[in-house]
Amino acid sequence: MSEWVIRLIEGGGYWGVAFLMALENIFPPIPSELIMGIGGIAVARGTMTLVPLLIAGTVGATLGNYALFLLADRLGYERLKPFVDRWGRWLTMDWNEVERASHFFRKHGGAVVFFMRFVPMFRTVVSIPAGLSHMSHMRFLLYTAAGAAIWNLVLVQSGRWAGMAFSEAEKYLGWATIAVVAATLVYYFWRVFTWKPTEN
Template sequence: MFDWISGFIDTVGLVGIALLMFVENVFPPIPSELIMPLAGFNAANGDQNLVAVIIAGSTGSLAGAVFWYWVGMRIGTDRLKRLARRHGRWLTISPDEIDQSNAWFKRHGGLAVMIGRLIPTVRTFISVPAGVSEMSFAKFLAYSTVGTVVWTSFLTLAGYWLQSQYEKVSTWINPISTGIVVLILGWYLWRVATYRRRVPKEHDRH
């Protein structure tokens, strides 16, 4: 994948970086941990401007975040609650818990979005609950921008400083990403297994 990403960036330039980061946010298997360090390495070689690389990567990443925010808005609370009534066990959430989550997100969601944008795997989907809870777009964009620029800058500067060893960034971060995926999967399975304890069947129908 390194060769393909490298060739794409060499061919398309800054627009290619933005496009790859957009796709990375929409389709997570294309990791930013490969894209931005390579772009930073190119900047260290003088092929591209470092600040322009960070701006391009952040712009593409934010576009992907906005896409998932829009998806959350389209789903909406009412539709999600209907799905929870029908498939609550597999969604691991009840209609009442959706209301509680929305209330929490409206109080603390900005910080959750900003921190979520710094966490591998979580950063892709943190925008969905922001959209579902109808967080104002301006607030969502502001917090997302801070988290996104910090993450993108970190990856780019790591590649810039490591130069030809930029692949090490992915080596460092991949175990963290894998650990987070395992934790999320374990949490999901626990929620499925304990759903009836948390949400009695009679209550779930209301």
């Protein structure tokens, strides 16, 4: 998997990074840890530059999250509820959980958007309650971009260090990413098969 991402990043450059980061935040086929980590390796090798890479990754992540935010903002509670009721098992959530998450979000607002950027399984999901609560678009974009920039900088610098320390860093990064993806899938299917709706 890492070889494909490496070729896409090398071929697409900063646009490729922005595209992958946007895609990762809409439908996560490739973790941002791999995308930005390999970008960091490219910085260590001199084929990419830190600041443009960081900007591309942050813009892509912000736009990907904003797409989900707009969807939830436009749909609203009434049109989203039938969808959750029908597909709750595969989403591993029911409407009571959506309402609790939305209440928590309305109470804590922007801080939730910012800090969830550092939590792999929730960095995308947080866009939905933000949209449902009709958070200010500008606030959402600012908090998302700030959190994404910090997280991306950590990932790039980690990849950069790995690229300077190990000659085959991308190979190890690829295997580590496969292990994380596999563990995430196992956890997801365990949630699906053990999930039960909450009581009212």
